Amino acid sequence: MPDRRGATLLEDLPEDIINKILVLLPSKDVGRCRVVNTSMCSATSTPEFMLQHHRRQPSLPIVDGLGRPANHVVLGDAAAGASNQQLWPFLSSSKRSIENNLAAVCDGFLIVSWENKFYICNPVTRKHALLPQPQAGQYIRNIVVGFYRHHPTGEYRVLWVSGPDYSFISNLYVVTVGSDRPQCISVRLPAEEKLWNKLPSSNSSAVHHRGSLHWHPYGTNDITGDVRDIVVFDTETESFRRMHSPTQQCRYGNLFDMEGTLALWSGLVSKSTSMDVWVMQDYEAETWAFKYRIDVSMVETSRQLYLTSLKKKKSRPLESTVQLLNDMAVLNESELLIRFNCKHVLRCGIDGKFLGIVNIGKSQYQMFLTGHRLKESIVPIPGHEMQEDEEAPFSTGHV
Structure with a gap:
C-alpha cells in the first residue's frame, strides 16, 4: 500500500519486480x-x-597489494581510447603481512595459503x-x-599436487x-609424472575454459618432444590430456581468457622486445589464429609522441625489454596491462598504441598482477562443518 504521502514503497511492488x-x-x-527485513533476506x-x-557481476583482474592498504584500484583515462577500469585488490592482513599467497580462484571464492595452511574465502561475505x-x-x-x-555433483573441488618435500615423487589428489x-x-599420459609435476611451477594460473582447466607450464615441450605442451584437466571426467600450442617457438607462454576465448601470450625468451598474442580459433580441432604482436619499441615511440602532444617534459625512456613476461592482465578485448619492472606497468592497446603508464612505485598503485580474476559472489562457502580460523588470512579493501 502507498504511504500517507501517496508514494509506493518497495514492498508494495510484485515479488518478481522486487x-x-x-x-x-x-x-x-x-x-x-x-x-x-526477513522477506528481503x-x-x-x-x-x-x-x-x-x-x-x-563484472570479471575484475585481481592485483596483489603487496601488504599496502588500498581500496579498489581504478585506472582512469590515461589517454584517448583508454577507459576507466577497476581492479580487485588482494591485500595481506595486518598481522600476516606479505606472507599470504593467492593460490586459486573459482566462482567468487579464493584459496589463500599462509605458511602451511590453506583457506577458502569469500571476500564479499567476509x-x-x-x-x-x-x-x-x-x-x-x-x-x-x-x-x-564439479558440475555433475555441484561440488567445489581442489586439485592438489602432494608429496615429500624436495622430491620428484608426488601424487595428484582431489579434495x-x-x-x-x-x-x-590417476593420470593417463605419456611421461605423466614429469608432465604434471611441472604444474606447480606453471608461468600462469589455471585458466577455466569450456569446463576444463588449462596450464602452459614452462618446458613441457622438452618432455613430450612436440607442441602438445598445454596441459588440460577435464573437470567433469577429472582426467588429463594435452593440447597443441599455436607454435613450436612458444617457449615462454602465458594462457589467459580473452572475453570467453582461450588466448596465449608468448615469447621466445624470458626477456623479450616483442610479444605475440594468439587466440583459439577452433577448440575441438586445436587450431589457433595469430591476433597481434606488441612491439616494445613502437610502444615507446607512441608514449613519447603522447607526452609531446600534451606539452610535457620528455621522460626517461622505458626499458627495451619486458622483464616479467608472465605478469599481465586483460582489461577488455582491446586493452592489456603488462608489467615492465618493479616500478611500472604498461597499459596499451592491441595495436601497440600507448594508453598510459601506471607507476606502481607509488603506494596508491603498489600491486602485482596475479593472473586471476574475480566475479563477486554472495554464495556461502560450502560445508557448514568446516573449521574456521579466528583471524581472516587476507583483506580485500572491500568495505
Whole structure:
C-alpha cells in the first residue's frame, strides 16, 4: 500500500519486480538489504537469486597489494581510447603481512595459503574456512594447482599436487570443499609424472575454459618432444590430456581468457622486445589464429609522441625489454596491462598504441598482477562443518 504521502514503497511492488531490482544491486547493497527485513533476506538467499546475481557481476583482474592498504584500484583515462577500469585488490592482513599467497580462484571464492595452511574465502561475505590438506607431515609439500566446480555433483573441488618435500615423487589428489576425505586420481599420459609435476611451477594460473582447466607450464615441450605442451584437466571426467600450442617457438607462454576465448601470450625468451598474442580459433580441432604482436619499441615511440602532444617534459625512456613476461592482465578485448619492472606497468592497446603508464612505485598503485580474476559472489562457502580460523588470512579493501 502507498504511504500517507501517496508514494509506493518497495514492498508494495510484485515479488518478481522486487527480485529484478535486487539482482541489479552491488553485492554490498544486497547485504544491507538482507538486514532490512526477513522477506528481503529470504528473497536474496535463494540459490537461484545468488547464481543470477553472480552472473551479472563484472570479471575484475585481481592485483596483489603487496601488504599496502588500498581500496579498489581504478585506472582512469590515461589517454584517448583508454577507459576507466577497476581492479580487485588482494591485500595481506595486518598481522600476516606479505606472507599470504593467492593460490586459486573459482566462482567468487579464493584459496589463500599462509605458511602451511590453506583457506577458502569469500571476500564479499567476509567468511573463510580452513581447508583440509590431502597429506600431513613435517616434510610433506601440498600445492594447490586447480580449483573448480564439479558440475555433475555441484561440488567445489581442489586439485592438489602432494608429496615429500624436495622430491620428484608426488601424487595428484582431489579434495571436495567441505569434506576431509581426499581422493587420489590417476593420470593417463605419456611421461605423466614429469608432465604434471611441472604444474606447480606453471608461468600462469589455471585458466577455466569450456569446463576444463588449462596450464602452459614452462618446458613441457622438452618432455613430450612436440607442441602438445598445454596441459588440460577435464573437470567433469577429472582426467588429463594435452593440447597443441599455436607454435613450436612458444617457449615462454602465458594462457589467459580473452572475453570467453582461450588466448596465449608468448615469447621466445624470458626477456623479450616483442610479444605475440594468439587466440583459439577452433577448440575441438586445436587450431589457433595469430591476433597481434606488441612491439616494445613502437610502444615507446607512441608514449613519447603522447607526452609531446600534451606539452610535457620528455621522460626517461622505458626499458627495451619486458622483464616479467608472465605478469599481465586483460582489461577488455582491446586493452592489456603488462608489467615492465618493479616500478611500472604498461597499459596499451592491441595495436601497440600507448594508453598510459601506471607507476606502481607509488603506494596508491603498489600491486602485482596475479593472473586471476574475480566475479563477486554472495554464495556461502560450502560445508557448514568446516573449521574456521579466528583471524581472516587476507583483506580485500572491500568495505
